[in-house]
Amino acid sequence: MRLSSKTMYALRALFDITFHSHGKATKIDAIAARENVPPRFLEQIFQDLKAAQIVGSKRGPNGGYFLLRSPETITIGEVVRAMEGGVEHHCCFGSDAEVREKCKVSAKCVTASVWRDISVQLNAIMDAVTLSELALRGEALRLTRDSDAGLTYTI
Amino acid sequence: MRLSSKTMYALRALFDITFHSHGKATKIDAIAARENVPPRFLEQIFQDLKAAQIVGSKRGPNGGYFLLRSPETITIGEVVRAMEGGVEHHCCFGSDAEVREKCKVSAKCVTASVWRDISVQLNAIMDAVTLSELALRGEALRLTRDSDAGLTYTI
DNA sequence: CTAATCTTGACCTTTCCAGTCAAGATTAGC
DNA sequence: GCTAATCTTGACTGGAAAGGTCAAGATTAG
Numbered sequence: 001m002r003l004s005s006k007t008m009y010a011l012r013a014l015f016d017i018t019f020h021s022h023g024k025a026t027k028i029d030a031i032a033a034r035e036n037v038p039p040r041f042l043e044q045i046f047q048d049l050k051a052a053q054i055v056g057s058k059r060g061p062n063g064g065y066f067l068l069r070s071p072e073t074i075t076i077g078e079v080v081r082a083m084e085g086g087v088e089h090h091c092c093f094g095s096d097a098e099v100r101e102k103c104k105v106s107a108k109c110v111t112a113s114v115w116r117d118i119s120v121q122l123n124a125i126m127d128a129v130t131l132s133e134l135a136l137r138g139e140a141l142r143l144t145r146d147s148d149a150g151l152t153y154t155i
Numbered sequence: 156m157r158l159s160s161k162t163m164y165a166l167r168a169l170f171d172i173t174f175h176s177h178g179k180a181t182k183i184d185a186i187a188a189r190e191n192v193p194p195r196f197l198e199q200i201f202q203d204l205k206a207a208q209i210v211g212s213k214r215g216p217n218g219g220y221f222l223l224r225s226p227e228t229i230t231i232g233e234v235v236r237a238m239e240g241g242v243e244h245h246c247c248f249g250s251d252a253e254v255r256e257k258c259k260v261s262a263k264c265v266t267a268s269v270w271r272d273i274s275v276q277l278n279a280i281m282d283a284v285t286l287s288e289l290a291l292r293g294e295a296l297r298l299t300r301d302s303d304a305g306l307t308y309t310i
Numbered sequence: 311c312t313a314a315t316c317t318t319g320a321c322c323t324t325t326c327c328a329g330t331c332a333a334g335a336t337t338a339g340c
Numbered sequence: 341g342c343t344a345a346t347c348t349t350g351a352c353t354g355g356a357a358a359g360g361t362c363a364a365g366a367t368t369a370g
Contacts, residue, residue: 001239003156003270005328011266027346041329047348060337061345076269084156110292111166114231115158118280125276129269137265160359182315196360198316215368216314 007083009037010045014054014079015134018071025064045083052082071135077126162238164192165200169209169234170289173226180219200238207237226290232281 012035017026020034028046032039046065049055054074055065067074167190172181175189183201187194201220204210209229210220222229 001156001158001162001235007156008266008270011269015265029346038329040331043347044329057347058337059335059345059347060339062338063336063346065347076273080156110170110289110296111163113292113296114166114284114289115163118231118284121280122277125273129273134265134269137268141265141268159357184315193360195362199360202317212316213368214314214316214366215370217369218315218367220316 003080004084006041006045006048007080009035009042010049010079010083011076011134012037013042013045014049014067014074014131015138017055017065017067018131018135019138021066023067023071025058025062025066027064030064048083049079052078054079054082067131071131074131075127076129076134077123080126081123158235159239161196161200161203162235164190164197165204165234165238166231166289167192168197168200169204169222169229169286170293172210172220172222173286173290174293176221178222178226180213180217180221182219185219203238204234207233209234209237222286226286229286230282231284231289232278235281236278 013031016031016035017023020026028039028042031037032042037045046055046057050057050065053068056068057063057065168186171186171190172178175181175185183194183197186192187197201210201212205212205220208223211223212218212220
């Protein structure tokens with residue numbers, strides 16, 4: 001019930017491309033430095049994001065990874081599902097096919113049905129947040145910090 | 156982003172006590188047999204549930220585990236948090252204290268704030284489902300199956 | 311007393327996470 | 341066409357966590 005670092009890194013990386021490059025090609029090393037993510041690991045992460053059709057890539061000098069769609073259309077939920085194989089609707093216990101089948105027959109699988117409902121709701125929540133919202137929050141945080149610093153003078 | 160088997164087993168076990176014993180003392184072996192859970196593992200699980208003040212225990216003949224409160228007051232969320240240590244609000248990446256501190260200072264931790272919001276909502280969703288609701292679903296499923304079986308005769 | 315239960319805690323195996331690395335394929339710009 | 345900057349592919353690894361197992365002891369009903 002926790003996000004893997006991989007997913008968190010992926011979100012940070014996508015935020016970075018949105019926030020610093022407005023979705024345009026950005027190189028791994030720059031992202032890794034800004035977001036404090038192991039660069040080699042980030043490569044692997046971007047492969048997954050690319051397979052999920054969330055980012056595209058360009059090789060060679062001035063290359064990098066870029067968003068394939070506009071930030072308003074990329075949701076947190078999509079990213080999480082891409083990285084973690086989705087919130088698992090695993091029926092009852094285990095991912096074993098035979099057990100799942102047996103479970104269906106026994107019809108005792110109440111917990112699974114409840115969990116399925118919950119995961120649908122969770123996906124809806126995550127799909128309600130987009131990359132552009134992340135970027136907005138970034139601005140907000142930054143602004144807050146700046147104004148905080150600026151407002152140190154009180155009467 | 157998935158529930159561990161331990162949590163699923165815990166939910167099934169609590170459902171079992173509610174559904175078959177109405178919350179009263181039930182022995183591990185009976186639950187394990189009905190719910191198809193490894194009995195030794197179930198022992199371990201009940202220790203956690205007991206530590207979380209969700210169940211109590213009675214030793215000796217006619218002993219077993221029982222609900223400490225009525226099923227309407229025990230939520231899925233509570234059980235999940237007890238078993239998994241809650242939905243982790245882990246700030247940014249890693250559970251390392253130093254990193255978390257640095258993260259706070261940098262104020263770049265947008266993803267963490269978003270995830271915190273999401274996890275609050277998720278907990279609310281899970282807290283909206285109680286053990287008695289599970290029991291109701293159990294009845295519903297059973298009824299459905301029975302009537303299905305009974306209606307095999309069609310004209 | 312004794313048989314049925316839970317209790318405690320050590321132990322084990324397997325899988326997966328988090329991360330590293332090397333060698334190759336592509337492309338921009340000179 | 342060279343060369344340097346990038347991504348690409350895929351193998352590899354150490355450590356931790358998941359998922360169980362087991363044995364010996366403490367309690368209690370009858």
